[in-house]
Amino acid sequence: MAELPPALSGFWVTFSTMFKKVNTEQYPEEKDKYPPEPRFHGRHQLNRHPDGLEKCIGCELCAWACPADAILVQGADNSTDQRFSPGERYGRVYQINYLRCIFCGLCIEACPTRALTMTHDYELADNSREKLIYEKEDLLGPLTQNMVSAPHEMVPGTTEKDYYEGKITEATPEQRAEVAARTDEESEAVR
Amino acid sequence: MSGGGADWNGTEMGLEEKLPSGFMLSTVEGAAGYARKNSMWTVTFGLACCAIEMMATGAGRYDLARFGMEVFRPSPRQADLMIVAGRVSQKMAPVVRQVYDQMPNPKWVISMGACSSSGGMFNNYAIVQGVDHVIPVDIYLPGCPPRPEQLMDAILKLHAEVQEEKLGSNRVKQIAEEEKEALVAVPTIDQRGLLR
């Protein structure tokens, strides 16, 4: 390219761009084409054991680690008729205030049971403060085919150790029967 | 953005079939909402790091012009939308309010990022704990800072609300209803947990 007058060289930039690939992301129409990076810090998720019991033990270490004080946890005792997690303790109250959360990920590093992880979901905007405080039921991961929702008993004959060693793979028929036997009112009361 | 009937808040009254092709029916509210949401001009209000993401959203890769929003006005008098991007210090609060007051109605506010929504991690005396202490906020956007897609998501959610907005006596009725709801809502001092 020989020396073009400066005015024309400007137009040349414009002209040549017409033959380049468009770099505009067509959000939201084509958002699947631009997934976040694998390590992206999105909305949190409270995971479950393979049989559907919750992994959260209500230890509040996430709340302790949080630099923005965005997490509120209150633990409670698993009673004999209502078991939410293997072992003694579960998280009765779990709230994350997404208006405070800075998505730094210190909470998921602090979690001793890998109950808390982060998803790639980032479309969180909403129109009130109340809606942006996520409760436990908003944060709990989805139930897969093999899971039944807590509360229910542990797999018969196992201890919490077996859960952490990964020996539990799916909900047993006993657990399914127990959850199925729960009436709607009972499920509502649990909530 | 492609226009078309699908985006209109058209109320189907059975008249469409009787019209010659090329005509479309809608309410005045639907038409006004459509017009408003597709030419929303933003007042420049970058306060901190979130502003960088907001600028990126306006640039070529994300291209807010697709939504008719490429104009960031330094003058509030020609703006419809205020994107409060960044932590609002106590000293900035009156400025925010003044700029907001200078905007003509109808006007909307997006609180972008944790700091402007709630003070974020700056829970201290210097920072307003949420810009909604100063001006009414229509959309809260979490993130620190939110990535451009998140801002666009917030903008689209706002658009959806604008499209639904009422006019005239309907608007008066709507305001009265919202006022009634607000009066019986739990006051902040009685709220528990993180809402407090």
Place this chain on the structure above:
Amino acid sequence: MSTTSHEATGSDTPTVKMITGTIDGTDVTVPEGTMIIRAAELMGVEVPRFCDHPLLDPVAACRACLVEVEGMPKPQPSCAVPLGDGMTVQTQLTSEVADTAQKGVMEFLLINHPLDCPVCDKGGECPLQNQAMSVGRPESRFTGQKREFPKPINVSSEILLDRERCVSCARCTRFAEQIAGDPFIALLERGAQQQVGTGEEPFDSYFSGNTIQICPVGALTSEEYRFRSRPFDLVSVPTTCEHCASGCSMRTDYRHENVMRRQSGDDPEVNEEWNCDKGRFAFPYLQLERLATPLVRENGQLRRASWPEALRIAADGLAAARGRTSVLTGGRLTMEDAYAYARFARVGLGTDDIDLRARAASDEETDFLSGEVAGSCGPVYRELESAPAVLLAALEPEEESPIIYLRLRKAARAGTKVFSLGPFASQGLEKMAGSLVECVPGDLATQLDQLDDETAAALSQPGAVILLGERAATEPGAFAAMSRLVQRTGAEWAWVPRRAGERGAIDAGCLPGLLPGGRPLTDETARQEIASLWGIDPDELPATAGRSLAATVAQIHADAKAASEAGEEEEFSPELAALLVAGVEPDDIPNADQFLTALDSVPFLVSLETRPSEVTARADVVLPVAVVTEKSGAFVTWEGRRRPFGTVMPQPTSFTDAVVLALLSDYMDLATPPREVDDLRTELGNLGAWQGSRVSPADVPAGSAQQPGSGEAVLASWRYLLDLGTMQEGEPHLAGTRKPAVVRISAATAAANGVEAGSRVRVSTDTGAITLPVELTEMAENVVWLPLNSPDSQVLVSLGALPGDTVRLERGDV
């Protein structure tokens, strides 16, 4: 009153021999017998420890505190080896040997300790966690199977034990044995299997909560606090216990405006480091249903009202009844609030009808409290500890003032003789190794007069103490008899109320005929002092002593009777036209029915309460007031010691009684009295002690016990520490550790009434009956004892009888 100038009874304490040793190359001089670990502490050298506790005997169980002592072949436990004269000690700071030894012990301790810190209640405030950080290895070398136990087990309904976490330091078992005297838990097994366990009986001690606090790991936890919070999100505020007149220093931990737990504070002069389970666990009542707004009565129904509206109605009603109003304060107010009532009654209401006693009381007691107790200061805890002999009259310390019990037990272990006048030797007395002077209720005054020579001689030793409980009010002549005994023996004495606020309210002048600061209403100088303090003319003060609670109730009934006789056409003006009632629990008052009907028939009733009660249900105006966590103030212990405390959780919407009374004064167009705690305290403090003449108690003849006929017995009764008290509501686990309600009679009385061991006994009066299992006890003949306010045994309500009355006794239906 004042808390100054307690005569130091230990003025002739032997001089302590001081010795000098060397720790880490620095000379340190300490009293002989000081353990190395304490001496090191004095120098600022922190030796790790688990089992060591300054108030427990050394045991050297955990071996964490090993130090090198010159001349000894092996490292020595510094918590159990006293520093010798010229001894050279090297701690982990200067000695490789000590350091290695400590690290080795730490590694051993951690071998069997589970890694469940995230779920452990102690996590975050755990000595083991902290010391594992400072002297533990970063990684364990132990790869085997850790010791496992089923977890947790209930050692009582409140206390849980997790044996996996235990490091066998024996703090809990030593506490139970040495301090509380309830050795229901002990170390079982040996070696790696060594564990804390209970025998057949559960660990039902009134002091079990202390074991949780002193446990250096999370092995002992409470049902109440379990998993509810973590130490790092608790806000701790020092405070004073509101449950009894012991005045324990406490720490209240709250989170999100809910009290999560309470722990005993450290005050060597009062509760040392201990408190009772009631003080520790009985706080959920604070969070039960509260009165949120003022209530006013409209068309017979209470409805919510605004403060101005309710204050206006209350002020108008009280102003109309000026001079014809009675004030009942109850025994749970802080000293400052009580003072505000005392002032409001005299200035605002123009009445002297004010009584703090919501319990059995007598005129004799009124005189005694006004003349002898108000503003005085008797022996203190330390003097109990050094007393050669202590006589308990109408007082059961373990049940009615637990910290006195702990001090007396500590004293008894050091040689103090404890004597108790009562119908039988209670468990508490046995744990104090005390001796019983048998005394049937009603007979206390006679027994005090006829005390046997041995006991009297013991009480004649310098420093001996007589403790008189509040139940003496039902014993005719007891106060005069005690004065005679004090004269005879020269012993010190103290009056021990049960409720936290009674002593302060007496000092503040909440008794008929008694102005603040122990000043008699009838004394001209006293009237002038008080009048100038309150900015009024002395003549405006009521001229004569007012009515007690019982007299008030009687007057209202008399008014009601007169009104019904007067008929409708006549204008009838009652003697008592209004009542102002603070925290009064009707069930605590003898003849609760009459009290309640009096509340029904009094023309105007204003209630200042925290929670809905039987009084608020009958009130014309209810004004909500702050609970103890929402206000500051001071309680006064039985010693006369002021125990000020600060606000735990400030609530902008709740007012203290004093503030509400000040608002009422405003609405009644009176000069505003001081309303802030500091101002009230200063005003009361400026008053100073009363030097003038006092009410001299009337010489009431000593009463003697009633003589029951056949099938009858004399009723003896007192409260268990854990009973049906309203301030224990909301905590079922604590309620589970209540002692079971039983009827106690002697074997001979049982045989005479056809009662066998293991059967049930029916105790009845014309009012009602109580049927409970019998426990044959070595006790006085023809006396029946049952708990005063326990489940299935509410003596005042069911029997309508007081201790000393005669009741019928028969075999209960099986």
